[in-house]
Amino acid sequence: MAVNALSEPLGAPQPQRKTGLLGGSFDPVHLTHIALARQALETLGLDGVDLIPAANPWQRAPLAAAPGHRLAMLALAVRKEPALHVNPIEIQRSGPTYTIDTLRALPKGPQYVWILGSDQLERFCSWHQWETLLEYVELAVAARPGSAVQPPAAVQRQLEHLGKPLHTLPLPPSTVSATTIRERLGRGESTQGLLDEAVAAYIQAHGLYGSHKTHHFKNTYPLKT
Secondary structure (H helix, E strand, O other), X not given: OOOOOOOOOOOOOOOOOEEEEEEEOOOOOOHHHHHHHHHHHHHHOOOEEEEEEOOEEOOOOOOOOOHHHHHHHHHHHOOOOOOEEEOOHHHHHOOEEOHHHHHHHOOOOOEEEEEEEHHHHHOHHHOOOHHHHHHHEEEEEEOEXXXXXXXXXXXXXXXXXXXXXXXXXXXXXXXXXXXXXXXXXXXXXXXXXXXXXXXXXXXXXXXXXXXXXXXXXOOOOOOOO
């Protein structure tokens, strides 16, 4: 009598889920944000990437768009990306945004990878409780113009102490920034090739960033969490 072999023994441990975390103001979310998330997904073999919009980043000026608008734009930007999700944890928590608080609040179990640009890596030692933060995540860094993909010496020592790698993402450096996009919108200039078309339509419909309000926009893409 033939016996059907099981592909895995009963009770075999399941592989640990690997989740990328991409934080930022997303004010607004642009195509380079999505390209960075996709690159991390592919390069590191992640199961998914959470895009985490900040509530009130303590190291920068107040944000231009309200949290609800930034969440809506993110939902539009990932609508065709099944492995990308919007995580509103920091906006729901409100108050000053500290990454360490976010990491402590995330579900236990997955292996987390924090995705950042080399310009952020250069300033990593200014992050609140950065040494402890590295106990929760691995880092994956993409090059940004004007900064090298090289951690500060203190960060390198801490990574070595924890036995953690520094992943590099082969994404060509991009000069695109949310600041530049806001300035272009304020001057009435085109953002073609910089924004997802649905995000651009949402901005125009709501008159965000000094753009000329056009028509009512019905958002049919709820948050993917």
